[in-house]
Amino acid sequence: EAGVVQSPRYKIIEKKQPVAFWCNPISGHNTLYWYRQNLGQGPELLIRYENEEAVDDSQLPKDRFSAERLKGVDSTLKIQPAELGDSAVYLCASSPRQGSIWGTEAFFGQGTRLTVV
Amino acid sequence: ELKVEQNPLFLSMQEGKNYTIYCNYSTTSDRLYWYRQDPGKSLESLFVLLSNGAVKQEGRLMASLDTKARLSTLHITAAVHDLSATYFCAVVGDKIIFGKGTRLHILP
Numbered sequence: 001e002a003g004v005v006q007s008p009r010y011k012i013i014e015k016k017q018p019v020a021f022w023c024n025p026i027s028g029h030n031t032l033y034w035y036r037q038n039l040g041q042g043p044e045l046l047i048r049y050e051n052e053e054a055v056d057d058s059q060l061p062k063d064r065f066s067a068e069r070l071k072g073v074d075s076t077l078k079i080q081p082a083e084l085g086d087s088a089v090y091l092c093a094s095s096p097r098q099g100s101i102w103g104t105e106a107f108f109g110q111g112t113r114l115t116v117v
Numbered sequence: 118e119l120k121v122e123q124n125p126l127f128l129s130m131q132e133g134k135n136y137t138i139y140c141n142y143s144t145t146s147d148r149l150y151w152y153r154q155d156p157g158k159s160l161e162s163l164f165v166l167l168s169n170g171a172v173k174q175e176g177r178l179m180a181s182l183d184t185k186a187r188l189s190t191l192h193i194t195a196a197v198h199d200l201s202a203t204y205f206c207a208v209v210g211d212k213i214i215f216g217k218g219t220r221l222h223i224l225p
Contacts, residue, residue, distance in 0.1 A: 033213075042121075042205050042215030043160070056212055091159065105150045106213065108160040 002026070004109035006092050012115045018080035021112045025073070025094030032069060033106060034077050035091040043091055049075065082116045089113050119144045121208050123216035131224050133195050138219045140189040140206035148209035149189045151180050153202045154218070160205065164191075196223045 005024040013019050025032050030051050035043035046065065048056040051072035060067065064083070069075040079086055093106035120143040130136055140149070148167055152160040164173045166182035166189060173180050177200065179192045189206055203218045 040218075040220075042207075042217050044215070045212055048212065093160075105162045105165050105207075107162065108152075110159045 004092055004094050004107055006090075006109035006112055008112055009110060010113050010115075012117060013082055015084055015116050016081040018078065019082050019114060020076050020078045021090050021092075021114075023075045023077070023092030023109060025075070025092070026107055029094035029096055029107075030072070031095045031106075032075050033091075033093040033095075034067060034075070035093065035108075037089045037091055037111070039088075046077070046090075079114075082114075084116050087114055087116045119146070119208060119210035119212075119214045121206060121214045121216040123206055123219050125219060126217060127220050127222075129222045129224065130196055132197055135195065136193050138191040138193075138204055138221075140191070140208075140216055142187050142189075142208040142214075144187075144210055145184070146187075146208050146210050147182075147184050149182050150207045150209075150213075151189070151191055152205045152207060152215075154205065155202050163204075193221075198223050198225050 007022050032049040034046040036046055037043045045059050047060045047067050049069045052069050065079055067077045089111040091108050091111045093108045095106045122141045124139050150165055151163040153163050154160050164180040169184040171182045177194045182189045201223045203220045205215050205218045207213050207215045
């Protein structure tokens, strides 16, 4: 079974340029997360989707970041315009259901390493 | 607001030794995950702890959860070089919050 697939793996852009990341979660997983991981830090949640609904976007910098999950499957995360401080690894994760009594953990993709110069 | 603290943040140890990584959290939760991350790689799930007193073991790693103390431990027995990585705990509140990670370096 394929895991969480992200693309691209690496991206280098100049500041003020737009950038987009794509995520294909594990088939059947209703919950999708976007995390940002700065160097030497733990992942920080940006947004969580339950199907196509963004149920927690409190940590998403909405002035420049946007996300969508049309049809409740694939998701894209966009930054426009990018700033130097946005350099980080952007991780996508999915899980069957946030509130599941089985407490399944989130499965992570390989991430997109963004460098803003 | 849920806060998660891991310690130590850095640990260098000799092969064959035992050590424990601690994960403290600030509010009530009965679900906690441990992940491993190798340099430049994504996070690999190690353990899912779902209730007070839960203990899980895989090879040289053993994780436990004490929800009353709001503490989880990851114990390493007779460390080997292959266990060198960064280990994260993640606690489930109204969202999943990660600790800053413990960078473990095991010297051959």
